[in-house]
Amino acid sequence: MNPPCNIAAALPRLARERPDQVAMRCPGRDGRYGETLTYAELDARSDAIAAGLARRGIMRGTRTVVMVRPTPAFFLLMFALFKAGAVPVLVDPGIDRRALKQCLDEAKPQAFIGIPLALLAKALLGWAKAARVRITTGRRAWLADATLAQVEAEGTGAGPQLAATDGEDVAAILFTSGSTGVPKGVVYRHRHFVAQIKMLREAFGIAPGGVDFPTFPPFALFDPALGLTSIIPDMDPTRPARADPRKLHAAIARFGADQLFGSPALMRVLAEHGQPLPTLKRVTSAGAPVPPEVVEKMLALLPSDARFWTPYGATECLPVAVIEGRELLTLRARTESGAGTCVGRPVAGNTVRIIRIDDGVIPEWHDGLQVAPGQVGEITVAGPSATDAYFNREAQTVLAKLRETLPDGGHRIVHRMGDLGWFDGEGRLWFCGRKSQRVVVDAATTLCTEQVEPVFNTHPQVRRTALVGVGPKGAQVPVLCVELAEGVGAAAWPRIAEALRQRADGFVHTAKIAQFLHYPKPFPVDIRHNAKIGREALAAWAARQLHKEAT
Incomplete structure (x- = not known):
């Protein structure tokens, strides 16, 4: 009989081979890293929770909403659900409330596990009405059937838990970030997770025993299967652009992290902080293209033998392709030329x-x-x-x-x-x-955001730009929205706009841009990585601006 195809199948082996290795360290509310789980503890406690969940009806195939912060409870719970063969449902909690309710309704969950605030929102806003089992990570079973601690106690002593999952069994439903519309629930089968582990290990040469600093919590779920120690950062994972670089540096140095995963927004935070990161050997950034100047600054802060990887992919398929930062920089001129x-x-x-x-x-x-x-x-x-x-x-x-x-x-x-x-x-x-964000001017002219914006992003007083189209596809007016660099006032805009128009005339594809508009605030970005520009919202704003000018 073949062993189960399951991302959690590696845990029992690792618990035997390296029981005392720390699987993860998490900061408490005071920011101190007092909460740890060894591989032996992660395996045994997730077994107990899996057994306790089964007693409450959460078993193979049970769709279960998980709204838990990146604490030990989150990782114990996720591996317990994988072991049980249940189907965790993950939705970014920071999305629009109506979109969040729609996602939960679409998932048709049979169980709901969350922090007390999530249970309260469920009761008040009618989230996941079909969920018949409610479990809280709080100390009391308020608005819930039980606490996670009670569930673990009920399953303690039940022994190893690992459902006989097949590669085709649904392993999880992971919702997209919704950066270009209402989030969609991506169906992950167990074979997809197992394949991702193998592809990541081989693409980046990951060996057991390393120390990872994953600033996007779902990626930390890969670490135990790869034999790594996860150091969960003291930051709000939904706002990587606002992370405190001093806290990040302190944790990386204290625990000797040699690997880091983060969005381009987080990379910018570290790059602008400007302090060396001598322990890191591998840095990976995904979620959107990493600006060349950020790559250059990060490489200057890393040891000479460190590698800076920017994999390409999406929730639906990851990893697809990968490039190392030094090769990316050799192609910078081509990017900035369109x-x-x-x-x-x-x-x-x-x-x-x-x-x-x-x-x-x-x-x-x-x-x-x-x-x-x-x-x-x-x-x-x-x-x-x-x-x-x-x-x-x-x-x-x-x-x-x-x-x-x-x-x-x-x-x-x-x-x-x-x-x-x-x-x-x-x-x-x-x-x-993105295909949906292309600007179709006429039958012969289609403009793509990543071929246009880098041409203008090189201006020293421009932080970033966004190409949008106003009007129906096929007859769109191409508009460049511009966010100025920090400290550059609106009074400088007429001069900057003229410089951008001159730059546009230097390339055939950018010469078609008809309008340049100064956006007076930071661009709207996705909640997951703070890196994908909300061009749909900017297009609506640009349409209003052009209408005002016309009238």
Whole structure:
């Protein structure tokens, strides 16, 4: 009989091989790292919680909302749910309340586990009404059937727990960030998680025994399966741009972290802090393109033999491709001239192809879909970590997934990334922006955000820019929204705008931009990584501004 396909299957082995190795350290409310879990403790306590959950009806296949902060309880609970074969449902708590309620209603959860505040919101706002089991991480079972401590006590002594999950069993429902619309629940099967572990280990050369500093909590779930020690940062994970770099530096130095994962916004915080990070050997940043100046500053703060990786992917498929920071910097001039952002070469196991741009459904793969080499199209991926469905979102599933018939008669799912890009002659993939955010001026002219904005982001008094289209696709007016650098006042805008217009005239694709608008506040960004610009909101703002000017 084959062993279960399960991300938690590595825990019992690691608990035997390295029982006293710290699996994770978490800061308490006072910021001190007094809460630790060894591999032996993580394995035994998650077994107890899994057994206790089963007694309360949370078992294989039970969809369970998890709204718990990145504390030991979160990691114990997640591994307990994986061991039980239950299906954790994760939604970013910072999204719009109506969108959050819609996500929870779509997931149709049968159980709800959360902090006391989440249980209160559930009661007041009608979240997850179908959930029949309610468990709180609080000290008292207020608005809940039991506390997590009670559940653990009920399962203590029950022995090892690991459901006989199959690779096709649903392992989790992870909602997207919703940066371009209402979040969608991505169906993760156990084989997807197991494949991600293997691909990450091989792509980055990760060996057991390292110390990781994951500033995005879901990524910390990979660490135990990789044999790493996680140091959970003292920060609000939904606001990485506001993290205190002094606290981050103190924890990295104290525990000798040699690996760091963070969004581009967090990398900017560390880069601008400007203090060396001598213990780090591998830094990984994902969620959006990392600006070249941030990559350059970070490399200057790291040891000479450290590697700065920027993997490309999405909730639906990760990792897709990867590039190291030094190679990225050699291509900086091409990015700043309008080529897009290079995201590197496909990770082994992935088949990455570029197809013609189409906003409609493409049910079956055929070779005629692919564009000529060097041509911009939509990026597609087929591989072991490419998911195959959104939960209760059939319309979105058929838009994003293709069925491909293989030479041996089998089939596989091809995921449409919703991103535009192209391959260069050396097999490197270039990201040009979201398909939904492209600006279609006329039948002959389509502008892509990542091919336009870097041209203007080089201006020393500009923090960042955002290309948006005003009007119907096919007849859009291209508008460049501009966020000025910190300390640059609005009085300087006329001069800056003229400089940007002159810069636009230097390239064929940017010469089409008709309007330059100063956005008076920081750009709206996604709640997950604080890095993806909310161009839809900026487009609506730009439309209002142009209407005011016209009237």
